[in-house]
Every structure is written in C-alpha cells, then in structure tokens.
Amino acid sequence: MSLVFPHTFVPWFRAVAPYIHAYHGKTFVIGLAGEAIAAGKLNQFAQDLAILHAMGIKLVLVHGFRPQVNEQLAAKGHTSRYSHGLRITDEVALDCAQEAAGQLRFEIEAAFSQGLPNTPMANATVRVVSGNFLTARPVGIVDGVDFMHSGVVRKVDAAAIRRAIDSETLVLLSPFGFSPTGEAFNLAMEEVATATAVALQADKLLFLTEMPGIRENLQDPESPIDTELSVAEAERLLASLPRPTLPTDTAFYLQHCVRACRGGVERSHILPFSVDGALLMEVFTHDGIGTMVVDEKLESLREATSDDVGGILQLIEPFERDGTLVRRERTEIERDIANYTVIEHDGVIFGCAALYPYPEARTAEMAALTISPQVQSQGDGERILKRVEQRAKALGLESIFVLTTRTKHWFVKRGFQQVDPDWLPEARKRKYNWDRRSLVLVKKLN
Incomplete structure (x- = not known):
C-alpha cells in the first residue's frame, strides 16, 4: 500500500483545482499516434483519459495506425509507399488499413472497459462510440502521383459527435471516411483530428506523438522544449522549414496545430507519448510538458x-x-x-x-x-x-x-x-x- 504525504499532496491538489474548474464541460480532441499503441502505451493512456472523463471533460479520440498498417503490408509482402507525407493507398493497402483499424478499435474499447481495483479505471464508466462521422473525398493525382484510395476530410458530422459527447460518451474516430457513394478512403489521423477539432470548435486539440514538442533551438537536439508558441510565431517557424514528410519532422504536427488555431480552436498541443502521464501534465500544470500553440500568449x-x-x-x-x-x-x-x-x-x-x-x-x-x-x-x-x-x-x-x-x-x-x-x-x-x-x-x- 502506497503512502500519501499530506504536505505534498494537499498543495499539489490545490494547485490543480483551478484547472479542474476551468476545463469542466470543455471539449478536447485527442490525436493518438499509432506508434504510441505499438509501444504499449494504450492502457496508461486510457487511464489518463478516464480521469479527464471523470472530471467532466468531453472527449473525442482519433487514433492513428501507421505502424500497424505497415506491419500488415509487410506480412503480405507488400511495400509501404508514401509521397508528399501521405500514404499511397492501393487496394492491398486499403484492406490492410481496414484490418488494422478494426483491430485497434477492439483494443481501444477493451482498454476503456478495464475496471481492476486499485487502478484509475476502478469504478470508471467510459462508454465508447464510433461510426461514420466523416465524409471524405479522394486526394486524387498530385504532381503525377495517384494516391488512389487515400482521401482528405470533406465534412465532419459535428452535430452527431456533439450529441454523443454531450451524453458523456467518448467518441472514437478511425482515420477513415466515406464518400456519398459509399467508397472508403484512408485518411491521415492528423488531418482527421484537426478537422474534427475545428468542426466542433473544441477547446483543445492534443497530439500524442513521437515528438517531445518544438525545441527552442532546432539545431540543438538537447535544447529545452518551447512550451508556448503564438500562432504568429509558429507560422514564422513553419515558413523557415522544409515541407514535412515524416512524423518526426518539426513541421509535421506543427502545421496542423496552426491550422486548428486559425480555425477557431483555442489551443493546440504536441506531446510526447514516451512520457508517462504527459496528457495529465500538459493539462493540469502551469508549463505543461510539450509545446502549446495559442492564438495569443496566455501569460x-x-x-x-x-x-x-x-x-x-x-x-x-x-x-x-x-x-x-x-x-x-x-x-x-x-x-x-x-x-x-x-x-x-x-x-x-x-x-x-x-x-x-x-x-x-x-x-x-x-x-x-x-x-x-x-x-x-x-x-x-x-x-x-x-x-x-x-x-x-x-x-x-x-x-x-x-x-x-x-x-x-x-x-x-x-x-x-x-x-x-x-x-x-x-x-x-x-x-x-x-x-x-x-x-x-x-x-x-x-
């Protein structure tokens, strides 16, 4: 049995209280990189989301599945192909994406169904709903590259998602969208999360990624993380960077954070999934742990x-x-x-x-x-x-x-x-x- 020390617990809990009050009833859209699930972080992440849910925060979770699809493709002897930072989704890749999405939905729902005593999930009731909330269209042919079944978000059914989260249900979105003719398109998790956050006018968009955040000195991998960037600062930084092609490129998630804030989302965050409790630290501490992009400086x-x-x-x-x-x-x-x-x-x-x-x-x-x-x-x-x-x-x-x-x-x-x-x-x-x-x-x- 662990000991609780009042001289540290009480001041900490009082320091957290203003954030609990501030975020009750707010809407968070969270993009979880598939790499986090592959690294075995899902159960801890689900526990942290259950805590946010218990505090009255309305949650939409968008999962990625990049490594899972790559694994399925490799098992079938098929090569993963990318261009312009997007997957080229042929028929085989589409089948692999559908299989990976189904397996991940199963794992995520199982994670939220935990109820072991003496864990954050004890007595937690987090109902998960997923569905065809996204309408998509094809990327098409870009610079001579046919992206086939890769798509972009055309419309988010914000009203249906809002009804679900208002009823205290967590909405789970896979990076898939469907055309009015019923054709399925593979989407980028980052784009789905951003488009959903904008459609809902969410209070926060949070990406749990391989990136620790944006470093103050991009030339020094050991320099501190810049905990807060205004949109203007982030745009100037993006203008100085090459077009991102990999999730570990500095501009990869930052471009989506800027787009979200310009679309009406108050704050966007880039957090490292490698740090246990990164989501809680970002939400409930003064400086957080990753990088936050805001329309204006909060201080x-x-x-x-x-x-x-x-x-x-x-x-x-x-x-x-x-x-x-x-x-x-x-x-x-x-x-x-x-x-x-x-x-x-x-x-x-x-x-x-x-x-x-x-x-x-x-x-x-x-x-x-x-x-x-x-x-x-x-x-x-x-x-x-x-x-x-x-x-x-x-x-x-x-x-x-x-x-x-x-x-x-x-x-x-x-x-x-x-x-x-x-x-x-x-x-x-x-x-x-x-x-x-x-x-x-x-x-x-x-």
Whole structure:
C-alpha cells in the first residue's frame, strides 16, 4: 500500500483545482499516434483519459495506425509507399488499413472497459462510440502521383459527435471516411483530428506523438522544449522549414496545430507519448510538458482589478503563514487593488506585487512581491519588478524600496542597496515593525 504525504499532496491538489474548474464541460480532441499503441502505451493512456472523463471533460479520440498498417503490408509482402507525407493507398493497402483499424478499435474499447481495483479505471464508466462521422473525398493525382484510395476530410458530422459527447460518451474516430457513394478512403489521423477539432470548435486539440514538442533551438537536439508558441510565431517557424514528410519532422504536427488555431480552436498541443502521464501534465500544470500553440500568449502581465483579489489572497497566503510576508486582510487588498501588478497564466494568478508611493519623499515601497512556487526561477519576478519600476517612474519617483527578512540577496542582485531603517519616509517609518527587524533595501531609478 502506497503512502500519501499530506504536505505534498494537499498543495499539489490545490494547485490543480483551478484547472479542474476551468476545463469542466470543455471539449478536447485527442490525436493518438499509432506508434504510441505499438509501444504499449494504450492502457496508461486510457487511464489518463478516464480521469479527464471523470472530471467532466468531453472527449473525442482519433487514433492513428501507421505502424500497424505497415506491419500488415509487410506480412503480405507488400511495400509501404508514401509521397508528399501521405500514404499511397492501393487496394492491398486499403484492406490492410481496414484490418488494422478494426483491430485497434477492439483494443481501444477493451482498454476503456478495464475496471481492476486499485487502478484509475476502478469504478470508471467510459462508454465508447464510433461510426461514420466523416465524409471524405479522394486526394486524387498530385504532381503525377495517384494516391488512389487515400482521401482528405470533406465534412465532419459535428452535430452527431456533439450529441454523443454531450451524453458523456467518448467518441472514437478511425482515420477513415466515406464518400456519398459509399467508397472508403484512408485518411491521415492528423488531418482527421484537426478537422474534427475545428468542426466542433473544441477547446483543445492534443497530439500524442513521437515528438517531445518544438525545441527552442532546432539545431540543438538537447535544447529545452518551447512550451508556448503564438500562432504568429509558429507560422514564422513553419515558413523557415522544409515541407514535412515524416512524423518526426518539426513541421509535421506543427502545421496542423496552426491550422486548428486559425480555425477557431483555442489551443493546440504536441506531446510526447514516451512520457508517462504527459496528457495529465500538459493539462493540469502551469508549463505543461510539450509545446502549446495559442492564438495569443496566455501569460499576461498587467495591473490588477477587483476580480483578482481572490487570486492574490490565494497566492500570498502560504507566504504569510510561514512569515515571509506580513499578513494582509482581504479588505486591505480590496482597498489597495489599484496598487497591484499581477502576472497571470490561463486565468490563474502566479505572481503579484504592490506599489505604495510616498510622493513627498520621491520614493515608493514595493510590497508583497510574490511568485508561486510552481513557476519560480522562470523570470517572472524580474518581469514584475521591471513593471513596478516603470509604474514608479511614471509617477515621477526617484527610487523604490522594499522591506524583507529572507530575500535580501535576490534584491541585491537586482540593484538594491541596504540602508538603515531611519532612511524610510516618515510616514512609513511610523509603521515600521522593530520587532520584525526587516531589512530596508533601496533601488535608484535611472
């Protein structure tokens, strides 16, 4: 029996709670590469989807089957053929694709039917429905290449899918579509997932892929993953890359993410299926684990409003409790809310600071500078400090000061110098707590 440690579990669960509230009733379309199933990741993935389903998230799952079809073709002594990044689907390949899709649907439905005790699937009821939700047309002949039974999505029956997911059913889509005459076409999983997400105006499109995400330096395979790209940034990146032909090409999934966002999907994600729990980490943590493409940057540095009082209180309360910050009552924060600068991400406050001017002394106090432990060491403190300095300069002030008992070195590294408490403006000196013995640090504004 595993042990649960309240001192780590409770803060973690509280940190996750805002995302649980935010995503309840939202629609996610998830594209699962066939390589993930071939790598034995299906059961873990199904467990994670069951958790999302239990939280009230509406789910559409689109599975790929590239390696499974290749395996079927190899068993029949047939060679897999590709062009322009698409499979050329002749009669034999179409038969193999149909066989692979049927087998995978069976395996996926079995995975969602698990109910073993002491697993995430215990007491889970995830009903899976699949059907002819996609109308397709042939790719045709491109640059002299006849793609035969390969197709592209012509229409998604969004109304039927919406009815199914609104009834708490998970919709499973195979990469197949049918023409009005009943002809079957092999489709690309990535295109099906993208077209479905756009048709549903989904809140998220998530690809579970061989790719870890988009690296900050494409020339360095060890460079960090760029966790967030605006659509404009992603489009500039795509313009500099060659046309993708393999799923491991940087542009392969990125092009679909951009298309989805331009089509009205709020956020698109590229995640590595090799990391256990990647889906949960991407959805329920601040920076996630892969790359997210959004129409606008989700992180916002701005002046606070009355709507932010609750978020500020939640942010600073742990630091007040351990003595790092002086306690502030809700009424005090409500009264002074215009003095606060906040940094938020996806609607959650992750940092704040307040500026209290003393015009007669040409200075101001920066108080309650707080950064959530979840995002410390990522530069948010410096960003808030710079914004507070700009606000002080705009007021015509010559310096800012802080009172601190534990973070002297952070401020000294950023240009503050320690002074005697007698330096404080008279009005602030009268409120100085000599028992707390806070250090006074001052920074001159250029």
